[in-house]
Amino acid sequence: MKIEINNNKNQIWVVPESEEDLWIIMLNLKRGDFIYTKVLRDISLKDSKSKERRPIDIKLRVEKTEFQPLTGKLRIFGIIEEGPEKFGVKGKHQSAYISIGQKIIIERYPKWDDRTINKFKSSGPKGRALIVAIDYDEYTISLITSLGVYQLENQTLNISGKDSPNREEEIEHVLNEVNSRIINYISKEKINILVIAGPGYLKDRLAEKIKINNNKLKVIVDNVSNGGFAGINEILRRQTIINVLREFTTILAQEVLEEFMKNVVNNSDMVAYTLKDVYYAAKIGAIDKVVVIDKLLYNINDDERQMAEEIIENAEKTNAKIFIITEDSLIAPSIEGLGGIIAILRCKIPKDVRNLNNI
Structure with a gap:
């Protein structure tokens, strides 16, 4: 993200260069901030309806x-x-779309704090990976970014049985078609890691085709029980793949969720969930890792949003690991069911202590 800051630190000129930049802007804008931008608006013409x-x-x-x-x-x-006086737009409701590459000014009074400014400065894409799970019945292509895992497409394959004389021709056609789709995504999404998984030899043949014209791309081939979305879910839980994809927040957040679920069963005093529970843990500096769905940080409910913001601020002060995920992420439904936020603690907080603090 390109940024310039005025001397008073109350205005920042911003040019987002990636979706990650747009997301960082969204997370750090608060109600009452101002943006200077250009919008399209229906204007009433003089002497005309x-x-x-x-x-x-x-x-x-x-x-x-x-x-x-x-x-x-x-x-x-x-x-x-503020707006052109001749159009009488002051005080009117308006929505503005901010796009990648668009320059805007964001303003806050009395000024932007250094912590937020540093978030803007350090923003940017953290790499992108493509995961393909394929078998003889279906394939799914998913995109992994620092914001989450997104299904790009899922297709059923109509390949004839093993005794059909057309089977090999059909397989070759499917592989060429899927290869073409993957190559397009690699170019469009600027992919630097490709994972191809499946239960049989189909994945290996597909990988060989892709490597022919993409010898600089990191391609990982692995076995899973199924193609399709089930295969995507399986490969994302494979430790070897997790190690490769550790730069992505969503993968690390998934690991935290798995650790959380184990502790819920075996050591429940070492975890916290729901806003009130995690808020208390953050207040006393007890959080080691926290995963939060981003919508809590721009919640229309002022009290809940403020609690979420204070949790993040306190977690940052105590050097806790913070993972903010989008509500489209694969693990978001699980986190949502736990109140939208979970935490692994540094020390035990017994239930009676939490009860005393009205948690």
Whole structure:
């Protein structure tokens, strides 16, 4: 992300260069902040009942934000604080779309703190991986980014049985088609790691085709029981693959969830979940690792959002490991069922202590 900061530190000029940058902007914008940007708005024409859509420069007071992965856009809802007087837009509700490569100014009073500025400075893509799970019945292609795991496509394969004289021809056609799809994704998504998994020899043949014109790409081939989405889930739990994909937040968050579930059964005093429970643990500096769904940090409920923000701030102060995931991530439903946030603790907090603190 390209940024410039004014002397008073209340305005930052920002140019997001990746979806990760847009996500960081969303997480750190608060209600009451301002953005200066250009929007399209229907303007009433003089002496006419008709309207015309025109681009206008505005200062927007932020009310809420919305980010949808893989769209390359961040949507910001708010109220126009400043705009062309002749159009009478001041005080009107407006949404603004921020795209990759678009320069905007974000403003906060009295100023942006150094911690948030450093988050902007350190933002950027952390690499992207493609995972393919294929067998003779179906294949699934999923994308892994630092924001989560996203299914790009799933297709059923209609390959004839082993006795069919057309079987080999059909297999070759399928492999060429899937290879073409993968090559397109590698180019479009700037993939640097490719994992191909499946139960049989099909995955090996596919890997050989891809390697012909992508000799610099890191390609990993592994066995799983099934193709399709079941195969994706299986490979993401394989330790050898986890070790390779450790740079992705979503993979590390998955490991924390697995550790959490083991402790729930065997050592429940060493974990916390739900906002109130984790808030107390963060307040006394007891958090070692925390996983939180991003929507808690831009929650429309002020009290819940403030609690989530304070959890992250306290966790940062005590050097806890923090993993913020999107609600589209594979593990998000599990985290959601636990209140949207979980934590592994540094020390035990017995239930009677938590009860005394109204948790």
